[in-house]
Amino acid sequence: MEADAAILQAARELLGESGYEALTMAGVAARAGVAKSTLYRRWHGKAEVVFAAALHPPELEPPDLGSLAADLAAVAAHIAGDLGQPAVAGALLGLMGEMAASPRLAGDLRGRFVAAERRLFATVLGRAAERGEVAPATDPDLALEVLLGRLLVRACFTGLPVTAAEGARTAAVLARGLTEEGR
Amino acid sequence: MEADAAILQAARELLGESGYEALTMAGVAARAGVAKSTLYRRWHGKAEVVFAAALHPPELEPPDLGSLAADLAAVAAHIAGDLGQPAVAGALLGLMGEMAASPRLAGDLRGRFVAAERRLFATVLGRAAERGEVAPATDPDLALEVLLGRLLVRACFTGLPVTAAEGARTAAVLARGLTEEGR
């Protein structure tokens, strides 16, 4: 449907311009040239619209570049390319606030930002263990949390730029930290 | 004033119980046994009340334990002790959503969580550089962002426990990562 596209586009624009709080269902509908009921027919509320508008499921095959540092940098670049968009950061900020009230949304959000990446980290660290770069039991979640965490802090908190370069710096430190962990 | 204490206590309780969205000015007033106007006389809105209730300025002298890893672990424990409280995490979640709409609040929030810790990290990393543990030009912000970031992700996103132990793990990886950075 073309209404979908107009709605999500409008939502993205408003998110980028004024943030989650200021985004209004009526406002989105108006900018999209659509009735409010159309929004609610497709999604179940503001949170879902915003989620759908700004938070596409990411798709990245686990990189296999020959070293943990390189692999982590690739993943970090991917995350940075995502969080670096104002609409994504804005959506995240608002949606996080509603996680407490809505477990369903909390699940979606975690799935989007954590579960999906988890597989990547498991694979990447598994390969690194095979290569002998890290101890076999190294926890992939710690790596995920560190990488995501720093970029998230920059995107949602300090407002500092979230770029692939910054992701790479984090990846470098993290790779070194993990490498030495078991020794 | 004793009204202050009752209000902030009520706000903390409600934050911990139901989160930011569900917290109501009227609800806070009622639980505190206070008139709504008293809230508005002291603060300018829900955001400010929550900020005042949950986000006390932290106070920690830069630790000096002889090694970068130990110092970072101490700082991480401090942050974890803060973010680990449900009220703090709840407040943070909600307030972050309003940062886009209110630059003033954004400033306060950043001041509370970033600026205050920045001095600590500068000192800690400065001492580590003197000791030769890290390169002299090591960026303290990266360390801050990594440490804060991972705990924030756990507190606000995955809901996993935020403990001193987890802080210490992060600190260990980070210290190693930084140590090797310049070599």
Add this chain to the structure above:
Amino acid sequence: MEADAAILQAARELLGESGYEALTMAGVAARAGVAKSTLYRRWHGKAEVVFAAALHPPELEPPDLGSLAADLAAVAAHIAGDLGQPAVAGALLGLMGEMAASPRLAGDLRGRFVAAERRLFATVLGRAAERGEVAPATDPDLALEVLLGRLLVRACFTGLPVTAAEGARTAAVLARGLTEEGR
């Protein structure tokens, strides 16, 4: 709309029961089984709701009963039937208090109680002049003010009954007073 009727009915009841001051927008909404926002969507405030509820525009064709006294009595009976209702008197009491603050309301109120009746008095007195009962130049406004005034004083001030019979007494005195005026 059926909401209108419920709202106005509720407002009339509350007006009659407890008067203007005690009437609350929330109270009206609750009794009408309606949301407060519905009240404000249709009217711009308490004053307008009360006006709409209690002060329907009166409709009376100028009576032509053959004598000034009879015509005035008919008009007086009409006014008495209006002001005699508790809701009307209650509304009037409250709304008059807000006339000073709101010129718009003052205009409405004057239109409702004065302008509408003015035509009647002009016609009635015109016919009486043709019949030779009163001087041609007799001021219709004086008659209106006397008739309305006495009933208003009883309705809003002394709380004495406002009936057609009282209206007739006033009309009788007034008719006689006007008749002789020019002689």
Add this chain to the structure above:
Amino acid sequence: MEADAAILQAARELLGESGYEALTMAGVAARAGVAKSTLYRRWHGKAEVVFAAALHPPELEPPDLGSLAADLAAVAAHIAGDLGQPAVAGALLGLMGEMAASPRLAGDLRGRFVAAERRLFATVLGRAAERGEVAPATDPDLALEVLLGRLLVRACFTGLPVTAAEGARTAAVLARGLTEEGR
């Protein structure tokens, strides 16, 4: 006390400027250079302050000018001199609205405007009956209501001038109407 005078003066000014609704206890206190608590120490609420400020007890000996018309004109002039002041009209408008809620105030107000004048009308009409101008059983209250009513309508409703001349016109019509009543 000099505070009394300042308060009542301030109240009169605000009444004349913006009417009863817009008059605020805090506003009166501020303009009088006095604390709000001082108002409440002397009077029991806004209504009483306004009453005290604008509605002095009237003092008029029953006139005895030889004819009913003249006597009524004298009384009417007295009433007109009172109601003609903006502060008095403004006070009346507001206070009438609170009569329903406060029987005590209703009593005061009626005493001020009705009971006090009643004696006058009884005397005046009694003398007129002795003179043979009116039937002995003529109801003084009707005369009072007509005279007061018309001036009240002008003062509080239409905002037309309330002068002794207008009072005299009413008195003339009324006197004639009463004179003929018994014949």
Add this chain to the structure above:
DNA sequence: GGATAAGCGAGACGGTACGTCTGGTCTTTCG
């Protein structure tokens, strides 16, 4: 090819929180 169902724009509605205002009480401070 005309009935029929589905989608849509428009916007009223119930509900609820917000932040403001005022009335009236009570406490603290100063002359």
Add this chain to the structure above:
DNA sequence: CGAAAGACCAGACGTACCGTCTCGCTTATCC
């Protein structure tokens, strides 16, 4: 010791938004 200053409780006010709903109108489908 009384008055000024003003904090405080209570609660109504009017606004904004959410999510539901009922209308017609348009469009595609199916008999």
